[in-house]
Amino acid sequence: MNKFRLASIATAALVLSVGLAGCTTSTGDSGTNGSASQQSETMSSSVSISDAWVKAIDDVSGVAPMTGFFMLVTNNSDQDVVITGGSVPADLTPDAVETHEVVSNDAGDMVMQEAKDGITIPAHGSVKLMPGSFHMMLFNMVKPILVGDTVTLTVAFADGSTTDVTGTAYSIENGLEKYVPEAKN
Amino acid sequence: MSEPQVSRRRFLAGAGAIAGAAALGGVAGVAVDRAVIATETARRIEDSGNESFTDLEPFYGIHQSGIATGLQAHGAFASYTLNDDFDVDAAKRMLRVLTDTAAKLTSGIAPMSDNDPELVTGPARLTITVGFGPGFFARTGTVEKIPSGFVEIPAYSIDALEPQWSGGDLLVQFGADDPLVLAHALRHVSRSIRTFATPKWVQRGFTQASGLGRPAGTPRNLMGQVDGTVNPRTEQEFDDQVWASAPAWFAGGTMAVVRRIAMELDTWDALDVPAKELSVGRKLSNGAPLTGELETDVPDLDAVGENGLKVIPTLAHIRRARTADDRQKFLRRPFHYDDGTNAKGQNDAGLLFVAYTSDIENRYVPVQNALAKRDLMNQWTTPIGSAVFVIPPGCMEGGYIGQALLES
Numbered sequence: 001m002n003k004f005r006l007a008s009i010a011t012a013a014l015v016l017s018v019g020l021a022g023c024t025t026s027t028g029d030s031g032t033n034g035s036a037s038q039q040s041e042t043m044s045s046s047v048s049i050s051d052a053w054v055k056a057i058d059d060v061s062g063v064a065p066m067t068g069f070f071m072l073v074t075n076n077s078d079q080d081v082v083i084t085g086g087s088v089p090a091d092l093t094p095d096a097v098e099t100h101e102v103v104s105n106d107a108g109d110m111v112m113q114e115a116k117d118g119i120t121i122p123a124h125g126s127v128k129l130m131p132g133s134f135h136m137m138l139f140n141m142v143k144p145i146l147v148g149d150t151v152t153l154t155v156a157f158a159d160g161s162t163t164d165v166t167g168t169a170y171s172i173e174n175g176l177e178k179y180v181p182e183a184k185n
Numbered sequence: 186m187s188e189p190q191v192s193r194r195r196f197l198a199g200a201g202a203i204a205g206a207a208a209l210g211g212v213a214g215v216a217v218d219r220a221v222i223a224t225e226t227a228r229r230i231e232d233s234g235n236e237s238f239t240d241l242e243p244f245y246g247i248h249q250s251g252i253a254t255g256l257q258a259h260g261a262f263a264s265y266t267l268n269d270d271f272d273v274d275a276a277k278r279m280l281r282v283l284t285d286t287a288a289k290l291t292s293g294i295a296p297m298s299d300n301d302p303e304l305v306t307g308p309a310r311l312t313i314t315v316g317f318g319p320g321f322f323a324r325t326g327t328v329e330k331i332p333s334g335f336v337e338i339p340a341y342s343i344d345a346l347e348p349q350w351s352g353g354d355l356l357v358q359f360g361a362d363d364p365l366v367l368a369h370a371l372r373h374v375s376r377s378i379r380t381f382a383t384p385k386w387v388q389r390g391f392t393q394a395s396g397l398g399r400p401a402g403t404p405r406n407l408m409g410q411v412d413g414t415v416n417p418r419t420e421q422e423f424d425d426q427v428w429a430s431a432p433a434w435f436a437g438g439t440m441a442v443v444r445r446i447a448m449e450l451d452t453w454d455a456l457d458v459p460a461k462e463l464s465v466g467r468k469l470s471n472g473a474p475l476t477g478e479l480e481t482d483v484p485d486l487d488a489v490g491e492n493g494l495k496v497i498p499t500l501a502h503i504r505r506a507r508t509a510d511d512r513q514k515f516l517r518r519p520f521h522y523d524d525g526t527n528a529k530g531q532n533d534a535g536l537l538f539v540a541y542t543s544d545i546e547n548r549y550v551p552v553q554n555a556l557a558k559r560d561l562m563n564q565w566t567t568p569i570g571s572a573v574f575v576i577p578p579g580c581m582e583g584g585y586i587g588q589a590l591l592e593s
Contacts, residue, residue, distance in 0.1 A: 051297040058380065070297060130297070147380045148278020170282065170298035171380050 042161035046077035047121060052167030054151045055131070060141040067145065069097070069136040069153050069167060073119075074126035082158035084118040086136060088151055093141050097153060100137040112137075118158060131172065145169045240362065241308040244291045246579045247437045249586065251312035252516065252541050253423055256404065257360035259367045260390045260520040262443055262537065263375065264318070264353025264572060265382035273325040277591055279381040280315070283357070284585035286377050287313035290370045299373055309363035310395075311370055315586045316356035316441050316574030324354070327590055331575070332435045334544030338442060338571050341557035350445045350570025353385045358441075362395040388445060388570070390520020390537035403472060403480060406521065407534050408453055408565070410465055411472025413517050414480055426514045429543040434589035437578030439541045442549055445522070445570030448535040453565045464561040466501030474503065498561065505560045506552055513551050515542035535566070545573060 052071035059065070069088075075081045086097040101115040110132070119134045121127050129135045136153060145151055149169045156162050242250045271279075286296050291311045295302030319337070322328045340346075357374055361367035375384055392404055406412040417426045429435050453461070458469060466484060467474055474484035475496050486504055488496040497504050518541065523534040542548045557563070577587045 053297050056380065072297070146275075146278060147378075148275075148282045168282065168285065170296075170377060172298050172300065173376075 043081040043157035043159045044155070044161035044163040046075055046079070046081050047163070048074045048076060049155070049163070049165045050074075052153070052165045054138075054145055054153075054167045054169045056145050056147045056149070056169040056171050057141055058144045058146055060144050064139065065141040066137060066139050067141060068100070068131065069138060069151065070129045070131065071136075071165060071167065072126060072128050073121050075121040075123055078123050080123055081121040082118040083121070083136075084156050084158050086153050086155045086162075088138060088153055092143050092145065092151065093138055095139040098137045098139070099134070101134050102132050147171045239307060240310045241293070242291060242310050242312050244288045244313075244579075245582050248428060248439075249314045249576060249579045250291070251314035251358055251360050252427065252439060252518070252576065254310075254312050254360065256392050256518060256520075257310050257312070258362045258392055258395045259360065259364045260392075260537065261359040261367055261371050262388045262390075262539070263357045263359070263371060264385045264387075264443075265355040265357070265375075265378070266385045267320060267324050267354040267382050268380070271324050271381055273327075273591060275381055276321070276325045276587070277585075279378055280587045280591070281585045282377055283315060283374065284580060286374055287315070287586075288582075290373065296373070296377075298377065300376075301369060301373070304365065304369035306366060307363070309361045309366040311359070311361040311366055313370060313374065314356075314358040314360075314576060316358065316576045317587070317590075318352065318354045318356065318572065318574050320354035322575075325591060330432065330434060330590060332429060332432060332438075332440070332544075334546040334548070335440055335573065335575055336546045336550065337573055338444070338545070338553060339550065341553075341568070343557055343563050344568045344571070345447075346571055347569050349386050350388065350572075351386075352572050353574075355382050356441065356443070356572070356574040356576075386570075388443070388522065388537050390522045392520060404519075406519070406536055407448055407450065407523065408461070409469055410461075411467060411480060412519065412536075414467075414472055415514065417514065417516055422514075423516070426548070427516050427541050427543060434593050435575070435578065439543055439576045440545050440549075441574045441576050442538075442540040442542070442545060443570070443572045443574070444538045444568050446536040446538050447567045447569045448532070449565045449567070450532040450534055463498050463501065464565075466497040466503040500559050500561045502556070502560050502562045505555050505558075508552060508555065510551070513548055515540050515548055515552075535569075541576070 050072050052069070054069045055067045057065060057067040073081075073083070083099055085099055088097060099115040099119045100112055101119075102110055102112045105111050114137075115134060119127060119129070127134060136155075147169050150166050151169065152164050152166045154162050154164050242254055244250060289296045290305065291308060291313055293305060293308040293311075295305040299305065319331075319335075322331050357371075359367050359371050359374075361370065371387070393400070403411045403413050403416075417423050427439050429438050429440075456464070462468055462475060467480075472480040474482055476485035476488045477483070484497055484503055484507070486495070486497055486507070490496045518539050520537040520539070521534070522537050523532070525533055527533040540549055577590060580586050580588060
């Protein structure tokens with residue numbers, strides 16, 4: 001172990017501490033959280049959320065610009081958990097975040113619509129929110145989300161509990177299904 | 186180099202460690218999810234019955250992987266041009282995304298934004314290494330932080346450089362023992378950073394299949410020569426030759442020289458064995474210098490044969506490459522390329538020559554100067570591409586590659 005290596009370790013330690021300081025806004029993971037430790041029987045405390053990310057949107061000048069927020073939600077309890085919606089900081093959009101799904105219509109096209117009953121995470125099951133499937137929908141964006149930005153989503157559950165999860169923005173081509181508010185029925 | 190310098194661990198063991206950490210609580214939810222994904226990948230690998238897929242190279246650390254790492258069977262070097270609106274803020278965002286993406290892919294885990302998670306069939310010793318070209322520093326306002334000795338390779342009369350193999354603002358280097366794992370990693374990284382950078386060139390290369398019981402010893406190039414005998418092997422040699430110590434942000438980093446060297450294999454074929462050996466100064470059979478018996482024997486440059494001529498000719502490659510200055514040593518980590526046939530019906534093949542040094546100007550360029558001036562091998566080789574990159578040090582989990590440059 002020579003001085004070069006020691007200097008390297010010092011630098012690495014510095015990087016680590018910087019990284020930890022920003023940890024809660026950059027990892028896209030939410031394990032245990034505030035609401036979980038304080039209210040041990042809520043839906044929010046029953047789930048763990050990981051691999052959160054949001055589809056970047058660099059142009060919000062069009063009509064009703066929108067994007068999706070995705071994550072892996074695991075229900076660790078014996079009861080079903082239902083996500084009903086959520087919110088993001090108002091500088092991104094003043095609108096509420098809705099639960100959405102992608103379904104096929106009579107014409108055989110894949111279309112996106114609100115999941116009016118929310119997104120159910122079965123007891124001891126997990127649901128992967130992803131493009132082309134269930135996702136959290138951000139409407140009427142007023143500020144771009146650039147690749148590498150982080151967005152904190154407050155997830156709302158059917159019992160009124162909430163939890164915050166932070167996701168990093170990635171660029172992705174898919175998720176272009178036409179939005180049809182009343183696709184089904 | 187024939188053996189990995191950095192210890193690696195089995196992917197299955199790695200997945201078990203993650204699951205074990207999960208049981209300890211704390212970030213349990215996160216760890217369990219990752220472990221589930223990792224286990225699924227591991228099962229697919231197990232089903233395939235090929236352990237080569239389970240070998241894992243660590244991503245986080247003082248140094249970036251892919252340099253002191255044992256040569257993988259396949260390599261790809263992707264150079265990018267930064268987009269017009271790229272600045273230091275964009276650099277931070279890009280490098281966070283790039284770091285997170287690389288950390289997952291090299292662990293055999295598909296990033297959540299990956300459109301093709303099925304193609305992540307294992308780590309297969311995948312490494313992803315990030316480098317900065319001169320333009321990166323200019324665009325991020327960090328020119329004054331460029332390490333000393335980071336210079337472009339001088340133009341030589343033997344060069345026939347082509348723009349499609351030269352330069353670039355950003356390098357992402359890939360290595361893996363499986364070509365599909367590598368191809369997917371390259372594609373996913375490129376699409377993940379497309380809002381920041383546009384591909385300029387991609388150069389692919391190969392060594393030898395790992396699963397077939399690769400021959401031991403120093404690799405051979407497409408001319409059949411043992412190539413890389415004088416490489417650093419010990420940790421001390423790497424510290425002396427490869428890893429930089431200053432400036433502070435660069436400690437643990439290195440510099441890369443990427444040159445595409447076309448080989449005139451059709452005219453090389455006209456030589457018989459003694460002529461081939463004289464051009465290099467080493468025996469084809471085992472790489473020993475013409476004055477010795479073993480590859481590791483030190484060449485006797487003064488030895489004179491019965492004909493009164495130097496045993497190792499005046500213009501032999503190893504004589505020209507050898508200098509009295511002990512500082513002029515560096516790591517060679519080349520791949521072959523063989524892209525079929527050119528328009529003239531000749532072999533389109535050669536060496537994707539890659540060197541790593543802590544100081545291009547003072548450690549690398551003097552050797553290149555000596556070779557460019559007079560080296561018998563120049564008759565059969567032509568540099569057709571050239572690029573230089575600063576390879577920043579590695580990072581720890583939670584940080585990102587290049588953070589010390591951009592945030593210090």
